[in-house]
Amino acid sequence: MGNDGLSILSSGYAAGSRVVTNEDFARIVDTSDEWIRSRTGIVTRHFGGEGESTTTLALSAARSALEKAGISKEKIAAIICATMSADHATPSTACLLQRELSLPENIAAIDVNAACSGFVAALLACRSFLTDERPYAIVIGAEQLSRLLDFTDRTTCVLFGDGAGAVVVRKAEVPFGSCLFAKGGTEILAEGAGPEVSHIRMDGWAVFRFAVEALPAAMKETLKNAGLSVHEIDHIVCHQANERILEHVIKKEQLEDRKVYRNIDHFGNTSAASIPMAIGEMEERGLLKTGESLLLMGFGAGLTAGGVVVFYGGHDEDTQ
Numbered sequence: 001m002g003n004d005g006l007s008i009l010s011s012g013y014a015a016g017s018r019v020v021t022n023e024d025f026a027r028i029v030d031t032s033d034e035w036i037r038s039r040t041g042i043v044t045r046h047f048g049g050e051g052e053s054t055t056t057l058a059l060s061a062a063r064s065a066l067e068k069a070g071i072s073k074e075k076i077a078a079i080i081c082a083t084m085s086a087d088h089a090t091p092s093t094a095c096l097l098q099r100e101l102s103l104p105e106n107i108a109a110i111d112v113n114a115a116c117s118g119f120v121a122a123l124l125a126c127r128s129f130l131t132d133e134r135p136y137a138i139v140i141g142a143e144q145l146s147r148l149l150d151f152t153d154r155t156t157c158v159l160f161g162d163g164a165g166a167v168v169v170r171k172a173e174v175p176f177g178s179c180l181f182a183k184g185g186t187e188i189l190a191e192g193a194g195p196e197v198s199h200i201r202m203d204g205w206a207v208f209r210f211a212v213e214a215l216p217a218a219m220k221e222t223l224k225n226a227g228l229s230v231h232e233i234d235h236i237v238c239h240q241a242n243e244r245i246l247e248h249v250i251k252k253e254q255l256e257d258r259k260v261y262r263n264i265d266h267f268g269n270t271s272a273a274s275i276p277m278a279i280g281e282m283e284e285r286g287l288l289k290t291g292e293s294l295l296l297m298g299f300g301a302g303l304t305a306g307g308v309v310v311f312y313g314g315h316d317e318d319t320q
Ligand code: COA
Pocket: 030, 031, 032, 035, 036, 039, 040, 116, 154, 155, 156, 158, 202, 203, 204, 205, 207, 208, 241, 242, 269, 299, 300, 301
């Protein structure tokens, strides 16, 4: 087995401080709790409060993951942030985090934008920086999507939320497999960048159709590349876009329901942040055990999809 897989040492997450209910939306657009719950599985989502932004949420998640990891900062090779809602076109979120976390300057600090597949893409990108001397990376997914919402458009504003998740990973002698797909399309569109980004527009039905095809395809390709069967996977963590998409894929692929983590009911769709927020929550709830395998699956705007197999748990030398 090569030394080119990834283990998650620790994680952290932060949700926007303002909880917004479906009833709150029913007061501003023509919708209802019943419609949103039954079509999406979402009950509440968090929006950033006063002073919160993509960067502050990312910082909170990354700081928490880093503190738990207990590693020497000198051994970190990269900090990579996946986001489609960076506060600035430049500097990148990762550069701002490098300073705030007092990380070394000889480090790769970059943002990745692959929308809801961003966290998977960022994990894949980090591998190219890891060495035996500096085997660690901090990988983050962070979004303040409330900034990109048109609160007069009921077809999009009810779906999204704000938050961030982060993991500290190390290169490890564990199986590795991944894939990334792209099919250029504007079914989900937000123009501009940084503070000038426009509202999200989406052809929801087209995205739904794409997701239920792309997700199983990416899952199979990732497992094939890892040389693993789905039965050897302990946890499947998909991007949280819509409960119905997950149910569809579970049924179609005959997945074990208990292996598929869901938290869309309380966080909504947080794009690149949804997978690491789920990992953070799973770790907090004691659901992750050393040596367990995770299949992480992203899909969304671009249109993009992708997957990666990682393992959970540190090594004795990590805290030396
Ligand atoms: N409240 C009430 N009615 C709503 C509504 C809302 N929030 N949003 C849309 N509707 C209406 C539509 O206007 C439409 O009304 P009409 O028939 O009078 O035209 C009706 O509900 C059905 O709309 P439709 O778009 O067919 O609903 P749907 O069952 O496809 O559900 C989505 C819409 C957006 C929930 C669904 O398409 C979806 O989840 N798509 C994937 C989106 C996604 O996950 N994007 C992110 C990917 S990362």
